[in-house]
Amino acid sequence: xxxxxxxxxxxxxxxxxxxxxxxxxxxxxxxxxxxxxxxxxxxxxxxxxxxxxxxxxxxxxxxxxxxxxxxxxxxxxxxxxxxxxxxxxxxxxxxxxxxxxxxxxxxxxxxxxxxxxxxxxxxxxxxxxxxxxxxxxxxxxxxxxxxxxxxxxxxxxxxxxxxxxxxxxxxxxxxxxxxxxxxxxxxxxxxxxx
Amino acid sequence: xxxxxxxxxxxxxxxxxxxxxxxxxxxxxxxxxxxxxxxxxxxxxxxxxxxxxxxxxxxxxxxxxxxxxxxxxxxxxxxxxxxxxxxxxxxxxxxxxxxxxxxxxxxxxxxxxxxxxxxxxxxxxxxxxxxxxxxxxxxxxxxxxxxxxxxxxxxxxxxxxxxxxxxxxxxxxxxxxxxxxxxxxxxxxxxxxxxxxxxxxxxxxxxxxxxxxxxxxxxxxxxxxxxxxxxxxxxxxxxxxxxxxxxxxxxxxxxxxxxxxxxxxxxxxxxxxxxxxxxxxxxxxxxxxxxxxxxxxxxxxxxxxxxxxxxxxxxxxxxxxx
Numbered sequence: 001x002x003x004x005x006x007x008x009x010x011x012x013x014x015x016x017x018x019x020x021x022x023x024x025x026x027x028x029x030x031x032x033x034x035x036x037x038x039x040x041x042x043x044x045x046x047x048x049x050x051x052x053x054x055x056x057x058x059x060x061x062x063x064x065x066x067x068x069x070x071x072x073x074x075x076x077x078x079x080x081x082x083x084x085x086x087x088x089x090x091x092x093x094x095x096x097x098x099x100x101x102x103x104x105x106x107x108x109x110x111x112x113x114x115x116x117x118x119x120x121x122x123x124x125x126x127x128x129x130x131x132x133x134x135x136x137x138x139x140x141x142x143x144x145x146x147x148x149x150x151x152x153x154x155x156x157x158x159x160x161x162x163x164x165x166x167x168x169x170x171x172x173x174x175x176x177x178x179x180x181x182x183x184x185x186x187x188x189x190x191x192x193x194x
Numbered sequence: 195x196x197x198x199x200x201x202x203x204x205x206x207x208x209x210x211x212x213x214x215x216x217x218x219x220x221x222x223x224x225x226x227x228x229x230x231x232x233x234x235x236x237x238x239x240x241x242x243x244x245x246x247x248x249x250x251x252x253x254x255x256x257x258x259x260x261x262x263x264x265x266x267x268x269x270x271x272x273x274x275x276x277x278x279x280x281x282x283x284x285x286x287x288x289x290x291x292x293x294x295x296x297x298x299x300x301x302x303x304x305x306x307x308x309x310x311x312x313x314x315x316x317x318x319x320x321x322x323x324x325x326x327x328x329x330x331x332x333x334x335x336x337x338x339x340x341x342x343x344x345x346x347x348x349x350x351x352x353x354x355x356x357x358x359x360x361x362x363x364x365x366x367x368x369x370x371x372x373x374x375x376x377x378x379x380x381x382x383x384x385x386x387x388x389x390x391x392x393x394x395x396x397x398x399x400x401x402x403x404x405x406x407x408x409x410x411x412x413x414x415x416x417x418x419x420x421x422x423x424x425x426x427x428x429x430x431x432x433x434x435x436x437x438x439x440x441x442x443x444x445x446x447x448x449x450x451x452x453x454x455x456x457x458x459x460x461x462x463x464x465x466x467x468x469x470x471x472x473x474x475x476x477x478x479x480x481x482x483x484x485x486x487x488x489x490x491x492x493x494x495x496x497x498x499x500x501x502x503x504x505x506x507x508x509x510x511x512x513x514x515x516x
Contacts, residue, residue, distance in 0.1 A: 048365045050367065051279040051367050053260050053370075057388070059217075060221075067388065067392065077371055087388075098261055098268060101294050
């Protein structure tokens with residue numbers, strides 16, 4: 001009889017789980033400024049898909065992918081992140097290929113699919129800090145951008161203007177010679193939907 | 195056979211240590227900056243080049259064929275994942291991602307045939323737990339109190355269930371933080387390629403303490419959610435250890451050596467057995483061997499080479515004479 005009640009309770013709690021997982025509300029809040037690897041699903045979906053295997057960081061040739069400890073809450077423990085000022089993504093798309101769980105979707109290593117699907121964030125220029133806006137011709141961020149004239153263009157005195165196609169790889173933020181950096185990636189945590 | 199198993203266990207563990215170094219080597223190669231490396235980085239780069247150059251041509255690309263850990267790895271281009279990871283993901287996301295489920299197909303099929311073989315033959319935590327258990331035996335000889343409590347084996351199914359419920363409630367794959375093989379692979383990678391141990395190491399040390407102070411191999415036997423999945427998968431496994439009653443002499447060495455606290459002497463292996471072959475290796479009369487069978491055999495009585503059986507035979511023959 002004990003065995004039967006045990007099995008019954010197993011089934012009952014399984015049903016409770018299924019019911020509760022359906023009715024989840026989006027309650028994710030961001031306190032740190034970080035990026036997820038290119039091709040990541042929207043934050044909530046990413047957390048439910050990622051199995052924390054660490055292969056994305058292991059395959060990253062630029063070693064920009066690092067892993068959270070407790071600092072971003074328990075739910076993102078051991079999940080990958082990128083701080084573009086420390087080391088930015090070079091859009092090689094190897095992490096999406098290696099990811100087994102589908103948390104990072106595979107994207108072809110070509111300009112069009114990358115511009116279309118990668119939505120890590122968007123660069124924003126702080127004109128009070130940017131040298132070019134202060135009259136000292138710079139243009140480093142424009143030259144660091146892998147999608148020149150598509151994601152960023154320059155005007156007078158190499159003043160950068162970020163365009164709609166910016167994927168948020170962070171190479172501009174990484175390369176900015178101003179301290180603190182005058183161009184920053186504003187992370188986009190809605191990213192892809194399945 | 196047991197020595198082969200130790201070889202497999204330690205080579206899996208060695209791979210886990212090697213792969214982060216290969217990752218470092220690969221990133222140095224990708225940067226084309228050998229001259230800028232620090233002396234210790236140059237040493238890593240040189241030794242890894244020496245190790246891999248006979249097998250691959252372009253380290254930057256070819257090494258991608260070999261990545262990850264036992265939790266989820268890419269083995270010569272084929273992705274393989276732990277069934278527990280799939281269970282965790284389905285519970286957390288409430289949907290099935292088919293490409294991921296397929297990566298767990300080979301482990302699942304192997305578990306259906308071989309039972310909990312993963313626990314005994316591959317799991318990198320098993321290597322440490324078994325060494326830890328040898329340490330426990332030694333500590334016991336010295337006279338320190340070592341816990342040998344017996345708990346309910348079904349606790350681990352409860353842990354599996356609680357993990358599934360938690361995954362569903364929080365929307366994250368909770369098993370990744372409470373499953374030793376996943377933790378070990380990750381922590382080795384962190385400590386070699388990134389900046390030191392993460393939070394999982396504390397959990398792993400706690401499980402080692404649990405094994406020492408509460409129950410022998412307690413985590414694997416009573417708590418491990420992955421062990422629970424493998425036990426369930428291997429419930430009707432084909433490969434089982436069988437006792438040949440005509441060879442057995444009731445020495446009970448198999449019962450002593452079994453770290454999972456099973457009872458090979460009474461033919462009672464059940465789904466908990468991880469086919470580790472320790473009992474086969476220790477048997478002095480070669481009475482234990484693998485068979486292909488879907489069910490365990492019931493208790494066959496005392497061994498034919500033992501005193502008890504011989505006495506019974508004598509009594510029977512005396513009765514026949516009388």
